[in-house]
Amino acid sequence: MNFEKICVLGLGYIGLPTASTFATHGLRVVGVDVNLQILETLRNGGLHIHEPGLRTVVEAAIRSGNLSVSDKPEEADAFIIAVPTPFYSDKYGEFNGKQYKLADMRAVTSAAQAIAPVLRKGNLVVLESTSPPRTTNSLVAPILEESGLKAGIDFHLAYSPERVLPGQILRELIENARVIGGITLQAAQAGRDLYATFVKGEIILTDATTAEMVKLMENTYRDINIAIANEFSRLSDQFGVDVWEAISIANRHPRVKILNPGPGVGGHCISVDPWFFVESAPEIARLIYTARQVNDAQPKFVLELVAKALGDLKGKKIAVLGLAYKPDVDDLRESPAVEIVHLLQNAGAFVKAYEPFKSNANLPGISIEPDLKNALSDVDGIILLVNHKNLCALSPQELASMTSTRILIDTVNGWSGKDWEAAGFSFYKLGANK
Ligand code: SAJ
DSSP: OOOSSEEEESSSHHHHHHHHHHTTOOOEEEEEEEEHHHHHHHHOOOOOSTTTHHHHHHHHHHHHHHHHHSSSSOSSEEEEEEOOOOOOEEEEEEEEEEHHHHHHHHOHHHHHHHHHGGGOTTTEEOOOOOOOOTHIIIIIIIHHGGGGBBTTTBEEEOOOOOOOOSSHHHHHHHHHHHEESSSSHHHHHHHHHHHTOOOOOOEEEHHHHHHHHHHHHHHHHHHHHHHHHHHHHHHHHHTTTTTTHEEEEEEEETOOOOOOSSOOOOOOSTHHHHHHHHHHHHTTTTHHHHHHHHHHHHHHHHHHHHHHHHHHTTTOHEEEHHHHSTOOOOOOTTOOHHHHHHHHHHTTTTTEEEEEEEEEEEOTTTTSSSSSSHHTTTTTTTEEEEHHHHHTOOOOOOOOHOSSEEEEESSSSSSSSSHHTTTEEEEEETTTOO
């Protein structure tokens, strides 16, 4: 299939890089978003998200004249849906007395509804948003068919999950293998023709539900592996072992690759997607459910460590370094660090937070200090919650010159305890309470 013009619905972390990359590879692209502020920012040459290299690609796309933005889709050869699929914060499912989270598919529903009136015979529609199994067939197809056209007969419909790592999106978008699951073989082939515009990795064709499962399986696999690392951190604490040392030794076994424990699992993918399996089959997805529980409880484990270091937290002033969900990104979504701040505050502590990648973040109830010095002055203890490179690079001497406290709590193995102890700090590390 030949493509000249496409619409990309959703201009977030996935949609904007995807739309811009198609545009810089010669397609005419209409980037669609319902958030008018995002459109305004982009039209004024701004960017609403931070991703290394994104500015260059967006600017090139706009300069080429191939990328325009709009609040609604228009007629095109193909439509890509790349809108968020979070879970509801106020609605839960229940199975055998256990609560589970429910996918909020409203953005996918609205995107499909917006496409239906402009859908034409021979078009291709691709869903990229991470979704529960069967979404393409059971949710998206019927909405698009309200156009009067039949999925798989009059238009092609496929699911192609985004699998790029935040922080490396632009490179991975091009180099990663791409899975395309069609509701028919022709739909998968049409999808291959579209993504071959820029994808250099292998393009693997399958059916839509397999592609949906592949995406969920990848992130669930990672979640479960992080959960075992987090459980090891608690066991090590119990037995007076340094989990980081134990993991590094175990990982010398040729078939063992334990991931890193930490303050919890955040972001909009790994901490969300496993719930889509649980929601779809709670009676089967028991291991997945338990792993989610373990990872979600990790912030409480951090709180216990902080209480061990600082005693009663009531009235204590604490500097929190890092709020992002992982190192070297500005993304605070589902961040365990933010949850830890709330837990500390609920325990009566006064928290001064510092996030080098988002010093202007606006989080209700959390005071974010503009610079490190302000965050560190006049506190009783310091917690490292994200191993941002620039935080891990701080030397004991540098830090000591900015603060009077000598109590440090490292939840991410960002610092070497020996160096800090030699410099007179009381050093506490998650999972290393020897
Ligand atoms: N984390 C740990 N320990 C580890 C690794 C990660 O605690 O050893 C934590 C991180 O700090 C973070 C969370 O897990 O809070 C998730 O981070 P991540 O780097 O594992 O993953 P994401 O959410 O940034 O991106 C994942 C990727 N999926 C896989 O690696 C299987 C990416 O390829 C997907 O495209 C992305 O989810 C997505 O959009 O689904």
